[in-house]
Structures are given as structure tokens and as C-alpha cells.
Amino acid sequence: MAISIGPTLHPARFFSDLKHRRRESVLAELSRRARALGVGQEPELLQATLLLRERLGSTCAGHGIAAPNARSLLVSSPLVLVGRSRRGIAWSAADPDPVHLVLLVLSPAETPVSTHLDLVARTLAIVRPARVRQKLLEVERVEELAGILRELVP
């Protein structure tokens, strides 16, 4: 069964100015945010899982977008967090271009693989169009950022 993406698009789940410029630190920051939202447990362990996912392959999807994602025992319900970095993040040696939008997609461990990948795919599909990416990078307030994405979700 598909996970509805609409409820995930709350302004509390957007971070318009990620503090860090390295992938490891950004994943730690977003893991802490997930805990603050009551969805992710034990941020250090969650970051370790996300780093294991990066070992499997970089989650940089091109065009300045990264979609770190995992199913985890530490996650109690599906969650999408959107982080923006105007300065850019050095994601991995294999991805020379900086990442400006980070879409963290988390699912509980019991989620089937196909359901989790559907959520990743639908999240990426929303931000792939160049005009959307541009808008997301330009908006000033987090409410606008959330509003733009909400308009795009049926």
C-alpha cells in the first residue's frame, strides 16, 4: 500500500538553512530533527544507518538533489524531511556538484521495500522539475517552501 505524501508536507518538516556543509554532519542534523519531531529515535544510530545506505551507493540524484533514505528500526512512522542549503553540501567524492536540496525519506522497518521506494520516487519526482528546484532555492520563508511543495502534491 502506498504511503500518502501529503501529511508529510508540514512546515515543521522543512529546514531552509542547513547549518553544515558535509554530508555526515547534515545527516546527523536531520536525524536529530527527526527525533525532535517524535518520529526517529536515537539520532546517532539513525545517522549510522543513513551512512550505511551511503556505503551502498551515494544518494545524490543529480541536479543538486540528494535523497538519503532508509527503513529502520528507529523510525516509528513514514517521514519526509526537506533541508535546503544555499551554500551547497559536498555530498561525496563521486558527486562533484554541491547538493542544495536534501530530501530525507524514512520508513519504519516493517515497510515493504517497494512501498519505501515508492515514497522515495514520489518525493524525488516532486522536486525534479527545474522550475520547482529554482523556486525552492529562492523562497525566503519556510512557510513558502512548504506551500510550493503542497501545491504540487495531489
Add this chain to the structure above:
Amino acid sequence: MSARSALVALHDADLLLEEAHAPDGRRRCRALGLDLPGLGALERARRQLHQQLEPHWMRAYERARRRYGRAVVAVRDRVCQGCYMALPTSASPGAEALTVCESCGRILVWH
């Protein structure tokens, strides 16, 4: 890393491996621009995590994994999320302790 942390990391590593080995997991990831070239690196990381476990936890993990697919489950509201049996009040360890569900044998992680 504590035994509990190693078990949680091992469990999540196995979920990632399941994704990489799923019939269309690799194809779908590639279609999203997320290739999976690091299968060997992840398998090495898994072996390292496995070696951190004490032998009895290693055996309990592999036994439950063979039987159920997932060997470790969370406890929510005192209910094992593997078999959904309510756990007795005596089964309430500290955050770092590990226990096994007396009903199904899965390893329990209490948050």
C-alpha cells in the same frame, strides 16, 4: 558500540541488503539516479557488525532471522511488534538491555 547498538545497526544493514537484493530494488534505485555500487562495502560492514556481537546474541539473531526474516523488533506500548503479544510487566529492562520475546523469540529493542 554496545551490543544493543550493534544489533540495531546489523538489523538496519540487513534491511538495506534486502533492498539491494530485492527483485526490482536495484533497477528502481538506478531509475531514480541512485545506483548501488557498494554492495561489497555494505556486506563487509555487516560482517564487522556481526563480529561485535557476543556468540549467544549472534545465534539468537541468526535463528530469528532465518525464521522470520527480521530478527529484531521494537517494543511499543509494551507490545512486541513482531508477534503483537503483550509483554509481561516483569519484562521492562533499562534502555541498554536486550531481551528476547518469550512468545516469538525475536530480539526486542525498547526505546
